[in-house]
Amino acid sequence: MSPSPVRALVAANLRRHSRDKVGLFFMVVMPFVTILFVGMALGGSGSGQDRIPIGVVARDSDPVATAVLRQLETSHDLAIERMDAEEQVRSGVRTGVLAAGLLIPPGSTDLELVMTQTNGSGMAARGMIDVAVGKVAAVLEAVRAAEAAGASPAEAEALVRKAQASSARVAVSTSGAAESSTPRGFAYTAPANVLLFTFVNSMAVAAALAESRRLGMIRRSLAGPVRERSVLLGEVLSRLIIAIVQACLIMVVSTLMFDVSWGDPLGVAAVVGSFCLVSTGAAVLVGSLVRSPSQAPAIGPPLGIVLGMLGGCLWPREVAGETLNMIGYLVPHGWGMDALITLTKPGKGLGSVLTEVAVLLGMAVLLLGISLVVFRRRMRTSN
Template identity: 70%
Template sequence: MSPSRRRPRPILALVAANLRRQARDRTGLFFMLVMPFVTIAFVGLALGGGSDGGTRLPVGVVAGNDDPVAAAVLEELAASPNLDVERRDTEEEVRAGVREGRLAVGLLIPPGSTELELVMTQTNGTGMAARGAVDVAVGRVSAVLEATRAAEAAGATPEEAAASVRAAREDLAGVEARAPDDAGQGTDPRGFAYTAPANLVLFTFINSMAVAAALVETRRLGMVRRSLAAPVRPSTVLAGEALSRLVVAVGQALLIIVVSALMFDVSWGDPLGVAVVVGAFCLVATGAAMLVGSLVRSPSQAPAIGPPVGIVLGMLGGCLWPREVAGETLTTVGYLFPHAWAMDGLLTLARPGQGAGEVLVETAVLLGMAAVLLVVSLVVFRRRAMTMR
């Protein structure tokens, strides 16, 4: 048998040995098999539940019964598929409902006024989603009011102005409007459809960093140095160690995709696009794990450093909450790291009609980051493995 055919066997042996050692870590298995889905469930419910944005968001409204502007706004709000309008008697009821989380947002419509007040919390992802839908509804009414003013300014009689308004509303009814991208979560998935991709990115990276401790133990015991002294090519040993971490990352990602689709009815979008983005991010996580495992000196240091770093990057990348909540500065900083690019790619694919062609930029950035991390980590790992006692 030729050497080229025998070469994969040492790689597979290293992968199998590393996976067996990982399977004996009960704490690690808990964070891989249980914790992601607990987080998806609780955070997903906090962000509105549902998997495709179908959950109607409660909006509390205080408005006069005989006010024409209020009647028009209420009609548009009731027609929105994303909102559940709840009338309230007082402003205090609305503010308390928003503050306590029973209402996504509140809308105060003073009688005889076109000055509307939106009540919302600045750290509520569900509120950001409801705000986008409310903006659309109010925008429709504003367009009708402008049509009325224009007709009257042009000298139309009240009857002619009313006819113009009816025509404007009929034309507007056929227009599918949506909130702009900077209006919050109006164009992004929410509920489970948001938390499933977020936790895939978060836990794939964190658990990859955590298993770097096994790599440190391998170096400490001199196993890699002895393998390099055997009649096995150094590239084979390095490939085996890297492939072990990649298998863990891919396994974690696939588990979250499959279970979230079955348990929470999450639709991930175009399979090819998801595979490309997730595969690129798993390579990033592998490179990060190899680098941490190469730099730290004891097995206890890897889990002490890796997960906190992963959580911080997850915050910046929108894995713990929508990035809009963090503000423009932190959102911009987040794009220095892979989590933000992976989240952008997965959330884009979750929207209807989006495919792999729409995430080429995100994929290219992730692959570039992965290449840098893998090259640097493999060089550092080989030098440390050969010199460490």
């Protein structure tokens, strides 16, 4: 196959895409706006390993407050920030700077938890605060019980400390939770938006394929010394390059701007590469099926957003419920998200995501196969 026609088609398509100002906005600006704002709402961390920020208003002289604070500070997952006023805490929670807040009134055991987020970091903060408060409450109850049994306050405290020391030997280990936990902040929104925007923008450029058909460019190309498969390859390759450029752009910029860690490069390349093939297949299919160029943007991007929702690109799938999670596995985004999140965890590499990559490649083969059959038929019938 002569490379000239393929190169000619790719060069013309890429040049045309580079002149589409609206398309460039959605490719170059929109993904980062989304990553920034959604990432901040989800906790604003790039690695997914940062501590969850919690604001606390309490007096140092208050024994309950001291005990709760001491308990919270033992947690390696929490970053405790002491604040002077309730409004500071509420404002921090409202703006997303804090995952949650805790107000401890002096001399009272009636604590107030401040939170607005029902996402991963908010729920995690609440869980850890519950545990800490529960432990302090347990100690207070134990001291009261010892005193009721006739012990002096000093004896009661010694007994409780002894009980605590022995209970500390009882270790509760959690399995699976760490592996399945969803990263927070940019660590979540960056991979989510790689998949979302790669797919959505691939679907948007499907319009250009329909436009080439409408303009008669494909027909005229075939009147030259060009094989049908060269035209097919040129058109497919153009869309694949756009998908890869989109994915790479988001990954590079989010690494530099938001300090996102992606994990094993080989694994990431395999996942993102196979997802780009899926997006290309979908784009060529839509571009071949629609009758006019205006139909492609009306169908493609909304479809991309719906698939992104189902696949966990717009919000963590853990908040979506079991049924939606199951449906998410019917779309490529679900498999892509699982794979990219897995790769962010320590010690994970290509071997850990082989199933996801295989499923994505299977979807790509299926979509590309169908799209090429439809596209070829369109080329012939448009003659």
